[in-house]
Amino acid sequence: MTKRNGKPTVLIVDDEQVHRFMLSSMIKEWGWRCVEADDGTTAVAAVEQNSYEAVLMDIRMARMDGREAFSRIKAMQPALPVILMTAYSSVDDAVEIIKDGAHDYLTKPLDFDRLRLALERAVDHRQVTEKKQQVAQTPQEEGLQTSIIGESPVMLELLDMISYVAPTEATVLIYGESGTGKELVAEALHTNSERKDGPFVKVNCAALAESLLESELFGHEKGAFTGAEKQREGKFVQADGGTLFLDEIGETSQAMQVKLLRVLQEQELQRVGGEETIRVDVRIVAATNRDLEEEVKKGTFREDLYYRLNVVMLAVPALQNRQGDIPLLVDYFVEKFATKNRRNVTGITSECMKKLSSYPWPGNVRELENAIERGIILMRGEELTEKSLPLSIQKYQAQTETTSVSQPSSIYESEKILILGTMKETGGNKSEAARRLGITRKTLQNKLNKYDQERER
Structure with a gap:
């Protein structure tokens, strides 16, 4: 990927000169470089001759509209993110092109915060995609460095994704139930990144009150509050040049989310009680056991922060989904x-x-670890036996021995089990589930709606 003068370059395609000038001026203020094209034909020729990090293109143009131009650009450079601009009357057109592989679409008049976020995600997405291709084409002298244990298909896919994403600078959101090992995934991302020689700093956002969390993350000046007897560096500064792992990010308040968003966007902060602006170079990896997409709909988690964190999502499967x-x-x-x-x-x-092997492990790997530690401490003799295990595991086994396991009665039932299982593995991420299943997101949604109707009968 070529970045002229070290800056990401955006190709702006619009047949309205005033609109192109306005967009170019705005994007340049954000530190990007812009190249302009006045119609689809010119845009296609530009992509043939040069490299861009993203294309920002209007759909309705007099000569070669955005739909046809997108189709040709996609054929030439499948990894190049294309963001479409559309009037409300043509939203349906944009949605159809999104299904065909466009990166995103924006409605006019444009929300500039949304535009900047879309461009940042597009560049990060391309970086991950190109790194994935590079890894796939380059013989690896050393394997992935990780303490994650697993050889099941879902874990091999997760490890594969880590190997692609780790060397990039993309922000990563890790989703998984409590006890699945999200911290190990974060550590693997850091260990296999270009920042591996820098610090790996962890913060549990759920373990501290909001006032303490702010001081923990950003630091504070002497006398900023009662008990602040000296200046203190926060975790962002401590992680400078490395990776900051924000565990349980879904537990933060809206006020804290605003402050986090500013640091993620600007890479700068101020200590509590201070006025000095401090620049930091930090890669963010966040984790949650909450469905943040649902929290956004409920208004408890900021949409802009969600999209800023969710450049790449890694879903850590529950232990019962990887019993092997x-x-x-x-x-x-x-x-x-x-x-x-x-x-x-x-x-x-x-x-x-x-x-x-038969126990469902509601507490996931952490519960298994505790059970084995207890068993080792209480064991008699030199072999670990079932008598040393917690009673809950023993009782569950006795119950399952008398319960027959139902088998899928038809192809429909088998498909249903596969789809619902994949949805669970991806933490409810429909786009990722559809990708794994090899179907469109719309097809997946139709099938899920049908399952919901069946339950309501």
């Missing part, structure tokens, strides 16, 4: 806690492994 990995995890935890507690463990009985 349980024996690997059990072996790892047995060795870990046997060494820690100075126990001589020669193995684990088949009955014990059967109970561990």
Whole structure:
């Protein structure tokens, strides 16, 4: 990807000269470079001859409209993000082109904050896409450096995505239930990035009151509040040159979300009680167990912050969706806690492994880890047996032994199980689920609506 003068370059396509000038002036103020084209034909020729980070194009133009121009640009450069501008009367046209692979669309009159956000996401998206292609085409001397354990299909896909995303500067949002190992994913992103020699700083946003969280993140000046006896650097400054992991980002207040958004956009901050503006170079990785898309709809999470964080989403599957990995995890935890507690463990009985493999693990990997540690501490002899496991696991196994497992009765039922399972694996992300299933988002939505109607009957 070529960046002239080190700046990302946007191709602005619009047959109205005044509108092109206005857009170009605005985007240049944001530190970008702009090239203008007055119709689709000129735009296609420009893409043939030069490299751009994004294309911002009107749909309705006199010569070669945006639909045809997009189709030709897509054929030449599939990875080039195209953002469409449309009047309200042509929103349907834009939606159809989005289905064909356009990156985004904006309605006129333009919201400039939304425009800037769309452009930033487009550039980050292209960076990830090109890095993915580079990794796929380049022999790797070293594998992914990670402490994540798993060989199931969903985990191999997650590890594959980490290997593509880690070397980029893209902001990443990690979604997963509590106890699935989101922090390990964040660590893997840092360890396999260009920032690996810099600091990896962690903040649990749910563990601190809002006033304390602000001081923790941004730092404070001496005397800023009662007890502030000296100046303190915040986590953003501590993470300068490295990665900042914001765990449980969904628990932050709207006021804190505004402050976080400013730092993410401007890469600068002020300490609590201070006036000095401090520049920071930090990559943000955030994690949540909440459905932030739903929180945005409810008005409890800012839409602009959500899109700024969700450049790339990585969904960490629940343990019950990767049961094939349980024996690997059990072996790892047995060795870990046997060494820690100075126990001589020669193995684990088949009955014990059967109970561990069949349990649904509502607390995910963290619950499995605790169960194994308890078992090692309470074990008799040199083999880990089911008698050392928590009673909840033993009782659940006794229940499942007397319960028959229903099988899908038709192709329809099999498809339904696959779709709902994929939705769960992706944390309810319909776009990602549709991609994995190989269907359009509209087709997926129609099928989900049908399942909802069945439940209501």
